[in-house]
Amino acid sequence: NAGVTQTPKFQVLKTGQSMTLQCAQDMNHEYMSWYRQDPGMGLRLIHYSVGAGITDQGEVPNGYNVSRSTTEDFPLRLLSAAPSQTSVYFCASRPQVIAKNIQYFGAGTRLSVL
Amino acid sequence: DAKTTQPPSMDCAEGRAANLPCNHSTISGNEYVYWYRQIHSQGPQYIIHGLKNNETNEMASLIITEDRKSSTLILPHATLRDTAVYYCIVTGGFKTIFGAGTRLFVKA
Numbered sequence: 001n002a003g004v005t006q007t008p009k010f011q012v013l014k015t016g017q018s019m020t021l022q023c024a025q026d027m028n029h030e031y032m033s034w035y036r037q038d039p040g041m042g043l044r045l046i047h048y049s050v051g052a053g054i055t056d057q058g059e060v061p062n063g064y065n066v067s068r069s070t071t072e073d074f075p076l077r078l079l080s081a082a083p084s085q086t087s088v089y090f091c092a093s094r095p096q097v098i099a100k101n102i103q104y105f106g107a108g109t110r111l112s113v114l
Numbered sequence: 115d116a117k118t119t120q121p122p123s124m125d126c127a128e129g130r131a132a133n134l135p136c137n138h139s140t141i142s143g144n145e146y147v148y149w150y151r152q153i154h155s156q157g158p159q160y161i162i163h164g165l166k167n168n169e170t171n172e173m174a175s176l177i178i179t180e181d182r183k184s185s186t187l188i189l190p191h192a193t194l195r196d197t198a199v200y201y202c203i204v205t206g207g208f209k210t211i212f213g214a215g216t217r218l219f220v221k222a
Contacts, residue, residue, distance in 0.1 A: 042214040045211055058209060101148060104161045108155065
């Protein structure tokens with residue numbers, strides 16, 4: 001059981017480049033989320049999804065796009081990377097039942113934008 | 115989702131109990147209290163959660179006040195490996211919002 005898998009683990013981009021951070025989970029969880037964590041700070045919610053075909057914005061959605069075509073995958077797209085998007089990105093998934101809102105996190109993607 | 119307030123940092127001696135407080139005075143009736151921790155730059159790890167009753171598992175205990183406006187996470191015998199950032203989260207819906215958490219330093 002792999003859990004939540006994020007790729008790549010590290011990435012360096014130049015300003016203006018685009019890229020997609022991949023996230024996949026094999027637990028059949030309905031809910032998936034993307035967070036970013038800047039140095040010394042807590043996690044901030046970027047986008048989340050409550051099921052295939054349904055996404056919504058979190059606290060800091062600007063500059064990022066998401067889609068959810070399958071239950072398993074929830075990719076995060078940076079349209080035009082900026083130095084302010086240098087951060088560690090975490091993907092998480094959890095089951096739908098609120099009484100068991102236990103989120104499982106991936107290992108993170110460390111992104112540097114030069 | 116209700117907001118939470120936690121102290122930015124705390125110290126604890128190895129082998130002693132670590133008591134981490136959290137205020138959530140605007141919590142509503144259908145919202146749960148969840149605790150996670152983050153060691154170094156790893157992804158956060160679930161610890162425990164509760165609605166209104168006290169809870170205990172192999173990692174920790176959670177004490178929720180009767181009015182549910184605050185809670186305390188208890189690590190009964192802290193070890194050096196418990197040094198981490200601990201997040202208290204209140205959630206009843208789709209979004210899970212993390213605050214800044216409490217940085218716990220366990221000292222030998």
